Amino acid sequence: MSETCNSRHFSWLMKSCFPNPNDNNSAVVSLHHHHCSVTTLSSLPDDLLLECLSRVDSSSIPSLSLVCRRWAKLLLSPVFFNFRRHHGRLQHALFAVSAADSALFAATLRFDTDSIWKVSVFLADNDAVSPPTFHGFPSHARLSAIGPRIYIIGRNATLRYDTWTGKVTGRSPMMFSRKKFAAAAVSGKIYVAGGGPKITAVEEYDPEEDKWVVVTHATRSRYGCIGASVDGVFYVIGGLKLGASGNELSRAATTGAEAHLYASSMDLFDVEAREWLRSRAVPGGGCVVAACAAGGYIYVLASHAVELSLWRFDARRKMGASGGFGEWCRISSPPLPAQIRVDSTVRFTCVGVGEKVVLVQVSGCIDDLLRRSGRFARGLKEGLVLVYDPVAGEWSRLANLPEMIRRAACVCAEC
Incomplete structure (x- = not known):
C-alpha cells in the first residue's frame, strides 16, 4: 500500500x-x-x-x-x-541539565509518579556535536522546551535533546553571541533577548526550519535577564546594563537609578502583534534573581540584600478586561535554611511545572560558604529543591539534586 x-x-x-x-x-x-x-x-x-x-x-x-x-x-x-x-499519556517532568567534558547529564523528576530524581547520560548522535561543544554547557546556557524536546541554547551553539529517544543533535546557533540572556518558548517557537552590550535584537527560532531571524528590537539592552511567556507574550525580566567595555558590569550602573530600573522591571513583547506592551516594575524594587511562568502567572523572586520576596503577576490576557491582567500580589517567600546566605555565590532558578513553582538552587556550594565563614552544618548540601503549591499557598521540600548535577540549567517538559 x-x-x-x-x-x-x-x-x-x-x-x-x-x-x-x-x-x-x-x-x-x-x-x-x-x-x-x-x-x-x-x-x-x-x-x-x-x-x-x-x-x-x-x-x-x-x-x-x-x-x-x-x-x-x-x-x-x-x-x-x-x-x-x-489520551492522557503525557506527564510534567522537571529536567536539570549539567555538563561534563564529554557528555551531558540530565536529572529527571516526574511529579505524577514519584519524587525520585533519575539521572541519565546522553551523547551526541552525529558529527555536528563534538565533545568540545559541551564545554560551558549549560551553566551559561538557557533551556526552552517545546513538547518533549528541550533546546539548550548557548552563546555559540544550540543543542536539541529529545526526552523520548534520549538523542542530542546540533541545531543552528543564534545570530548574536549572547551570555546570560532571556529565552522562552511562545506558540511553538523560541524567542531570545538581551545578553550583551548594545544587543537590542530579539531573535525568533523556528524548530521546523532550524532558522533564527530578528523580529524586533528592544528599547533597552539587558544582561543577566530571565525569559518567560504567557498568552503569547514574551517577558524579558530583570537584568542590568553592561558597562562600556562590554566585559563587566559598570560599577556606576549597578548603583545608579538606571540599573535599579533594569533589575526590577519587565519588558513585554506581544509575539503575534509584533509590538511592545507597557513595561511593568516589580513592587518593592530589589533585584530579580529568578522568575518563571506557571498557571497563567509570572512569578518573580527578588532579592533585597539580606532577604527574598516572591511576587505573582497576573499575565492572563485572554481572561478579558475583568481578568486582572497586570495585577501584582506578594505571596509566601521560600523557606530557605538559615545557613543559606543570599549573595552572589548562590544562584537560584524558578521553573513552572503545571500550576506549581519549583525553586532550585543551581550553584554555590553551601559547605564551602560555611567553611569560609568558620561554620559547619551537618547534612546541608547544595542543590536544594523547593516547590510552591498556589492552591494550598504552601511550600514543601523535595529531594535535593543528585550530587553529579551541578551548575545546572532547569526546565519543565511534557513527555
Missing part, C-alpha cells in the same frame, strides 16, 4: 473484504482475499498508525523510532504529541 494513503482508502479496503450477500461466489472470493492479502501495522495510513503508536508506553518510544524512517518521522510530528496528550 502506498505511504500516501489515508483512512478513507483504508476504510474502502476493509469494506471490499466483506462478503456480498447477493453474490453466491462471495465466500470463495472472500476466502481468496483472506489468504492473499495481509494488513500489517506498517501498512496503515499515517493517521491510524499515529493513533496506535500514541497509546504505547513512553519507555517503548526509543524502540519505535528505530523501526523505520517513516515511524521516526511520525514520532517527531506535532500530531503524535497531540494524540498522546489527548
